[in-house]
Amino acid sequence: MRTNPERRQALIDAAIEVLAKEGARGLTFRAVDKEAGVPAGTASNYFTNRDDLLTQAGSRFYERLQPSEATMTKLAEGPRTRANITELMMEVVGRIEAFRTGYLAILELRLEATRRPELRAILTERVRADIEFNVRNHLDSGMPGDEKSVLLLYLALNWLIVDRLTLPDIFTDEQSRELIAAAVERIVGDQD
Template sequence: MRTNTERRTALVDAAIELLAELGARGLTLRAVDARAAVPVGTTSNYFANRDALLVQAGARVYQRLQPEDPALARRIAKARGREAYTVVMREVVSRIAEFRTGFLALLELRLEATRRPGLRALLTERVRADLDANVAYHEASGLPGDATGVRLLYLALNWLIVDQLTLPDLFSAGERDELVAEAVTRIMAG
């Protein structure tokens, strides 16, 4: 397999875009070649098969979902009251919703994971690590609520993001912000 990391990244990013646009059925090695504007056969030089590409796409989506903004990371680290926590949760929901293709690709990958054990293992490990890190941060920060509240907030906000991406006219931006605030208030009460 080839090791040019820039080319590999471009191919995986093309796969993410295809997953979001065409679904898992539209993801072929040739389609990735075309989307990445590389010669036919390039993707097969980097990935042994479609499963390997799907696993790499799953890992890359999570890599791209990590906040790159140091100011956001600092705000997350300093959020202490319910109001500050609400602001951070609104920013997180907005940031994820702005990476529309990534989150839609992730939904496709989750559906594929029901049929692909390697992909399921990767996604399970990644989501579990994120949840555990969120719970650990929450407990260390002294914010109100408990580990169950963090998990419930994760579930509620993830579905809000799904609705925002798949049914964008269901809630206005203002309604979305109000729902985030209410979720934080009701779930994290304590």
């Protein structure tokens, strides 16, 4: 196996693009090589098999979606208000929408995980860790709301994101902002 980290990352990023464009069935080493603009056979030198590539693409999605330092500072040091939570939720949705192909790829990986127990186990562990991270940060920050608030926002916003990325004409930008604000208001309540 090759160990050039920059090349490996470029191949994984290319795999994300292939997943978003062609779906899991279209994810082949040849398709990844073509998307990455590297010689045929390159991906097979970096990944033991297709499952390895699928798994690493899932991990890479979460790496690329990490919140910025400014967002984490706003969570830790910003006002402890429902309005701040609304701003943070809008930032999350915006960050995910900006990485559209990544989110579409993770949807493909989730579907593929229904057929691949190893991939399902890895994605379950990763998503669970992400949820626990969000709950812990929310509670530690002293923001209004509790663990259930974070979980309900996670569920509500994920489906809004699916609609925004797969059927973008359902909700306008303004409607999306209004829905995010309403979700925070109803889920968090009057705990300012």
